[in-house]
Amino acid sequence: MAKNSPKIRLVHVLLTGFNPFAGEPKNASWEVCKAVGKSKFPDHVRLHLLQVPTVFSEAIKVVTTAIDTLKPDIIICTGQAGGRFTMSIERVAININDASIPDNAGAQPLDLTINNKGPAAYFATLPIKEIVAAIRAEAVPAEVSNSAGTFVCNHLLYGVLHHLAIHKMSCQAGFIHLPFLTEQVLDKTDKPSLSQANMVAGIKAALKTAIIATLKSN
Numbered sequence: 001m002a003k004n005s006p007k008i009r010l011v012h013v014l015l016t017g018f019n020p021f022a023g024e025p026k027n028a029s030w031e032v033c034k035a036v037g038k039s040k041f042p043d044h045v046r047l048h049l050l051q052v053p054t055v056f057s058e059a060i061k062v063v064t065t066a067i068d069t070l071k072p073d074i075i076i077c078t079g080q081a082g083g084r085f086t087m088s089i090e091r092v093a094i095n096i097n098d099a100s101i102p103d104n105a106g107a108q109p110l111d112l113t114i115n116n117k118g119p120a121a122y123f124a125t126l127p128i129k130e131i132v133a134a135i136r137a138e139a140v141p142a143e144v145s146n147s148a149g150t151f152v153c154n155h156l157l158y159g160v161l162h163h164l165a166i167h168k169m170s171c172q173a174g175f176i177h178l179p180f181l182t183e184q185v186l187d188k189t190d191k192p193s194l195s196q197a198n199m200v201a202g203i204k205a206a207l208k209t210a211i212i213a214t215l216k217s218n
Contacts (some may be wrong), residue, residue, distance in 0.1 A: 008044040009218065011211050014072040015047060015203070016063055018079050018152070021054035021104050028178045029078040032199045040202060045211060048072065054152050055105045056097060060159030067163060074172045074210045075160060078203070079153035081177035083183070085192040087135055088177040089128045089146035089201045093158035094121045114158050119144070122161035124174030126206075131176075134205040140198045142208035148175055167208050172210050176203065 015036065017029035030051055037049045050066050052059050067075065078208055095118050097109040120162065136141035139210050148154035158176040180193040 007145045008215065010044055010046060011074065011214055012049060012070055012072040013048065013074045013076070013207060013211070014047045014063075014066060014070055016052050016075075016077045018052050018054045021152075022101055024184065025082075026181065026184060027054075028080040028181045028184065028199065031181060032178060032196060032203055033078060035196055035200045036203050036207075039200070047191070047207075052077070052156065053104060055103050056099075056107050056109060056152055056155055057105065059152050059156045059201055060163070063076065063156060063160055064163045067160070067169070071169075072171055073214050074126075074207070076203070076206060076210065077122045077153075077156055077160065077173075077175045078154075079175065079177055080180070080206070081149070081153070082180045082191060084177060084179045086141040086143045086179070087194070087199060088133050088143060089126070089206070090124055090145050090148040090157060090175040090177065092121050092123050092146060093122070093124055093148055093154050093161055093175070094150070095119065095158060096150050097155055098217075100151070103152055114155055118158070118162050122158060122165065124161070125164075126172050126174030126176065126210055128171075130213070131206045131209050134209040135202040138198075138205050140194070140202040140205075142202060148177065169188075169200060170181070172214060176206060
C-alpha cells in the first residue's frame with residue numbers, strides 16, 4: 001500500500017493595499033489586492049486582505065493589529081507609485097517621514113523619524129530577487145527598488161518590520177510598489193501604467209514564491 005503524502009502545513013498570508021489618496025478615485029494597490037483575493041489558492045494557503053488608510057498616524061497601527069491577530073507567515077504590503085514603470089519590490093525601509101504632499105488626514109510630516117527608538121533602516125525579509133524573477137517569468141516588468149520613498153508606504157514598511165523585530169516574530173515581510181492602472185492614466189499621457197491583469201499575475205507570482213520559501217524553511 002502506498003504511503004500517504006505528507007500533510008502540507010497551513011500558510012497564512014496577509015496582503016495589504018492602500019485606499020485612494022491625492023485626489024485619485026482609485027488606488028492601484030487595493031484594486032489589485034481585491035482581484036487577487038478572488039483567485040483560487042491551494043487548500044494550505046489562507047489569504048487575508050486588508051485595506052490600509054493612507055494616513056501616517058493610522059497605517060502602522062491598522063496593520064500591526066492585524067499581524068498580532070492573524071500571526072501570518074507572510075506579509076506583503078502593496079502601494080501605488082504613480083510614475084513608476086515596473087512592479088517595484090522594495091529592499092529597504094528608512095526611519096524617516098518626509099511627505100511631499102499631505103496624507104488623507106491632512107498631515108504632512110517633514111524630516112521626522114518614524115520611531116525614535118528604532119534603527120536607521122530595516123531590510124525586507126521577502127526573497128526579493130526570486131520574486132522579481134518570478135514576476136518577470138509572467139511577462140510582467142519588475143525590479144528591485146532601493147527606495148520606498150518617504151511617504152506612507154515607506155512609513156508602513158518600516159513600522160511592520162520594526163514590529164516584527166521587537167516582538168521577535170519570524171515571518172517574511174516586505175513591500176511591492178505598483179504603477180498606475182491603465183484606466184488611471186487616460187488623462188495622464190505622460191504617466192506609465194500596467195494593466196490590472198498584469199499586476200494581479202505579478203502579485204500571485206510573488207505570493208507563490210514567498211509561500212514556497214516559507215514551506216522550505218520549515
